[in-house]
Amino acid sequence: MSVSRRGFLRGTVLPLSGTVVAARGMEAYQAEATQERSGRSLVPPGVTEIRISSNENPLGPGKAVLDAILGKFPEAGRYPFNSTPNDGALTAAIASKFKIKSENIVLGGGSQEILKNAVRAFTTPSRGLVTGAPSFENCPGVAKKLGHPIKEIKVDSMFRLDLDPMIDAAKGAGLVFLNNPNNPTATVHGAKVVADFVSRVRRSSPDTVILIDEAYHDYVTDPSYQSAIAMALETPNVFVTRTFSKAYGMAGMRVGYAIGRAETMKPLEKLKMPYNVSVFGVAAAIAALGDGKHIEVERERNTKVRAYTIKALDEFGCKAAESQANFLFVDIGRPAKEFREACAKQGVVVGRDFPPFEKTHVRISIGTMEEMQKAAAVFRSVLRPVPTSTGARIEEGSWR
Amino acid sequence: MALTRRGFVQAAGIGAAGAFAHGWIGARGRENALWSAVEPTLHAVESGLIVLASNENPLGPGARVLNAVKAAFGDGGRAPGRYSNAGRDLIDAIAKKQGVKPENVVLGCGSTQILRSATHLFTAKDKPLVGTIPTYEECAGYAEMMGHPVRPVALDADFKIDLGKFAEAAKGAGLVFLCNPNNPTATYVGARATREYFARVNRESPDTTILVDEAYFDYVTDPDHDTHIPIAVENPRIVVARTFSKAYGMAGLRLGYAIGHKDTIKKMADWDGGTGTGSLNVLALHAGLAAIQQDASFTADERARNKAVRDFTMNWFAERGMKPTDSQANFMFVHIGRPAKEFREACRKKGIAVARDFPPFEKTHCRLSFGTMEEMKKAVAVFGDVLGKKANAA
Numbered sequence: 086m087s088v089s090r091r092g093f094l095r096g097t098v099l100p101l102s103g104t105v106v107a108a109r110g111m112e113a114y115q116a117e118a119t120q121e122r123s124g125r126s127l128v129p130p131g132v133t134e135i136r137i138s139s140n141e142n143p144l145g146p147g148k149a150v151l152d153a154i155l156g157k158f159p160e161a162g163r164y165p166f167n168s169t170p171n172d173g174a175l176t177a178a179i180a181s182k183f184k185i186k187s188e189n190i191v192l193g194g195g196s197q198e199i200l201k202n203a204v205r206a207f208t209t210p211s212r213g214l215v216t217g218a219p220s221f222e223n224c225p226g227v228a229k230k231l232g233h234p235i236k237e238i239k240v241d242s243m244f245r246l247d248l249d250p251m252i253d254a255a256k257g258a259g260l261v262f263l264n265n266p267n268n269p270t271a272t273v274h275g276a277k278v279v280a281d282f283v284s285r286v287r288r289s290s291p292d293t294v295i296l297i298d299e300a301y302h303d304y305v306t307d308p309s310y311q312s313a314i315a316m317a318l319e320t321p322n323v324f325v326t327r328t329f330s331k332a333y334g335m336a337g338m339r340v341g342y343a344i345g346r347a348e349t350m351k352p353l354e355k356l357k358m359p360y361n362v363s364v365f366g367v368a369a370a371i372a373a374l375g376d377g378k379h380i381e382v383e384r385e386r387n388t389k390v391r392a393y394t395i396k397a398l399d400e401f402g403c404k405a406a407e408s409q410a411n412f413l414f415v416d417i418g419r420p421a422k423e424f425r426e427a428c429a430k431q432g433v434v435v436g437r438d439f440p441p442f443e444k445t446h447v448r449i450s451i452g453t454m455e456e457m458q459k460a461a462a463v464f465r466s467v468l469r470p471v472p473t474s475t476g477a478r479i480e481e482g483s484w485r
Numbered sequence: 486m487a488l489t490r491r492g493f494v495q496a497a498g499i500g501a502a503g504a505f506a507h508g509w510i511g512a513r514g515r516e517n518a519l520w521s522a523v524e525p526t527l528h529a530v531e532s533g534l535i536v537l538a539s540n541e542n543p544l545g546p547g548a549r550v551l552n553a554v555k556a557a558f559g560d561g562g563r564a565p566g567r568y569s570n571a572g573r574d575l576i577d578a579i580a581k582k583q584g585v586k587p588e589n590v591v592l593g594c595g596s597t598q599i600l601r602s603a604t605h606l607f608t609a610k611d612k613p614l615v616g617t618i619p620t621y622e623e624c625a626g627y628a629e630m631m632g633h634p635v636r637p638v639a640l641d642a643d644f645k646i647d648l649g650k651f652a653e654a655a656k657g658a659g660l661v662f663l664c665n666p667n668n669p670t671a672t673y674v675g676a677r678a679t680r681e682y683f684a685r686v687n688r689e690s691p692d693t694t695i696l697v698d699e700a701y702f703d704y705v706t707d708p709d710h711d712t713h714i715p716i717a718v719e720n721p722r723i724v725v726a727r728t729f730s731k732a733y734g735m736a737g738l739r740l741g742y743a744i745g746h747k748d749t750i751k752k753m754a755d756w757d758g759g760t761g762t763g764s765l766n767v768l769a770l771h772a773g774l775a776a777i778q779q780d781a782s783f784t785a786d787e788r789a790r791n792k793a794v795r796d797f798t799m800n801w802f803a804e805r806g807m808k809p810t811d812s813q814a815n816f817m818f819v820h821i822g823r824p825a826k827e828f829r830e831a832c833r834k835k836g837i838a839v840a841r842d843f844p845p846f847e848k849t850h851c852r853l854s855f856g857t858m859e860e861m862k863k864a865v866a867v868f869g870d871v872l873g874k875k876a877n878a879a
Contacts, residue, residue: 136567145566151558154565154768158554161772162545162734167536194594194764230755334566337767355630358594358601363766364737369565
């Protein structure tokens with residue numbers, strides 16, 4: 086006897102079993118370590134905090150989004166399927182933006198929910214996960230809790246995802262996680278390189294699903310880059326995730342989505358938490374999609390502040406990997422922990438450890454220009470070269 | 486924070502000083518929108534439609550909670566752009582309110598996430614889910630998706646959970662889903678009988694976990710009413726689910742929680758949730774904090790308001806020979822003697838949305854959620870029209 090009201094729940098049994106623990110969003114962990122609960126902050130009381138640790142848009146959402154949220158106050162008591170517009174309208178708005186069908190889209194409580202469900206849906210004890218090292222930790226976190234195998238491929242000397250060994254590792258894998266731009270290294274691969282990667286993985290391992298996470302898509306300025314969405318719509322077992330948490334400035338609203346062929350979306354749709362996006366999130370995201378100008382402005386702002394920050398760090402000998410995102414992966418020549426704690430004492434909160442580079446590199450998110458100017462002064466004081474016995478300064482770069 | 490309409494607008498101004506500088510609520514029109522935001526009736530899916538389909542609180546969360554949401558926007562409206570850890574504060578506040586420790590609480594994206602986690606963790610291919618027919622479908626839907634068996638148990642003649650049969654069915658089960666009051670039948674089994682049921686299942690099937698869904702807890706007026714939270718924190722085999730979607734009027738925000746033994750809660754948090762920072766939006770977290778910290782009169786007032794509407798609506802049907810079950814919730818399950826679909830479609834044409842089908846009673850019964858008294862007075866006029874016509878035709 087069926088007691089299910091949702092037809093989509095019927096169907097394939099998914100490979101889920103065991104005592105399993107899902108990773109929460111790592112960016113949220115970061116927030117946890119530094120924010121909001123009294124007594125937990127690394128920042129001393131009374132010191133103004135500059136939070137450049139979680140790759141957020143420091144300005145938050147635009148006016149159109151805030152207005153949309155306010156406008157939904159009278160519907161706070163309605164389920165998202167009863168609100169005006171309802172959650173289906175958000176899917177329709179995304180479909181309209183990309184000129185695709187609703188069946189090509191799955192909504193997530195942040196793209197994190199989709200990453201989590203992708204690991205649950207596409208990996209098994211015998212078909213594991215392939216990811217970069219370092220890359221966004223969400224997928225390997227879930228795979229680890231499931232006890233599914235993980236192959237982490239170290240980035241290349243330019244801190245880009247090292248695609249050749251990832252292709253080798255993908256043979257027989259369940260899921261490949263390709264974060265482009267890659268968090269935390271901020272590097273990007275161009276459209277041709279990504280297309281070549283996909284076709285080679287497809288050739289050598291056609292059943293492997295490829296997840297291309299474009300969370301930082303809106304910050305890319307490299308002309309060789311292009312979204313993989315068009316390719317995903319044409320290619321079986323390939324899908325793209327996007328989020329409203331980054332350039333759209335809505336990390337707190339928890340809205341993301343996946344795009345791919347209908348048959349690739351099906352397992353993700355089954356695992357999707359019903360009504361996972363709130364009434365406010367639905368209205369906010371629809372408003373955000375209608376405000377393309379806000380994204381343009383944010384990209385320009387970020388590009389400018391990013392260039393300033395790269396230069397400021399370079400002046401005291403710290404090189405950043407080529408950043409195409411709203412954060413930098415910087416060689417500080419000392420443990421990130423040491424640097425992080427020293428900066429926090431002066432109110433600047435930077436990124437967590439990213440093995441295998443936690444002894445030398447730190448991730449710094451791009452705040453506002455004013456914040457980064459203040460942060461640069463703090464970095465300078467923390468990284469200041471110690472005078473030698475002759476009083477000469479240690480040469481640039483000697484920290485490494 | 487002030488509870489009055491004036492207070493709401495003032496708080497909006499204070500909480501969002503930077504926002505005013507941005508100019509996003511300065512306009513007169515926006516001010517009007519803010520005023521209307523604390524008017525007591527929710528917007529419907531479409532203008533003029535009365536929604537009696539989803540067991541929502543028709544008044545929404547109230548000014549105090551909306552004030553808190555507004556304040557959570559922070560300086561210049563930037564807070565929605567930040568990841569938040571307010572979930573930890575919310576867990577602390579829930580623990581304080583319920584007299585438990587934070588380790589006994591896990592948050593969910595609505596109680597939906599709680600129900601799914603419990604089903605995931607406690608059922609298996611050889612450990613069925615036990616639920617009544619009908620009941621809220623989330624657990625059974627998830628179990629079916631996982632390929633885990635579902636063991637359905639019929640209700641008694643009064644549409645109440647038959648605890649004897651329910652205990653028999655629990656033997657060897659992984660999870661019992663005990664929705665009390667039961668959705669969609671609105672019936673309630675008393676606290677004493679439920680405690681006896683726990684003891685029996687613990688004794689006869691010690692590995693079976695019982696998930697008690699108290700979604701409609703605040704609407705119960707039966708004198709033998711009590712929460713099972715104190716038992717759950719002591720007993721690893723009992724978990725209580727709660728939601729902010731019903732009496733607290735926050736269905737749109739997506740917030741629920743479970744309370745149980747720390748080991749059980751840890752399992753659930755580890756599988757899917759933790760402090761909820763992944764799936765819960767920052768505005769919901771702040772709304773939840775304000776809601777749980779407000780005076781108990783909020784839920785008491787909502788219970789009293791609902792009871793008046795419930796009595797009115799149930800009487801209306803009873804007087805016309807259509808017997809509702811003994812509703813202890815903010816909805817009723819009533820024998821209309823015709824397919825729910827037919828009734829639903831006729832009502833929809835007249836601006837009233839009532840609930841979906843609930844097999845095996847979809848040919849005779851309909852679930853109606855209670856709106857405001859004003860809405861129900863309009864609704865019964867439509868019901869009279871729709872049900873009368875059919876009666877005449879037949």
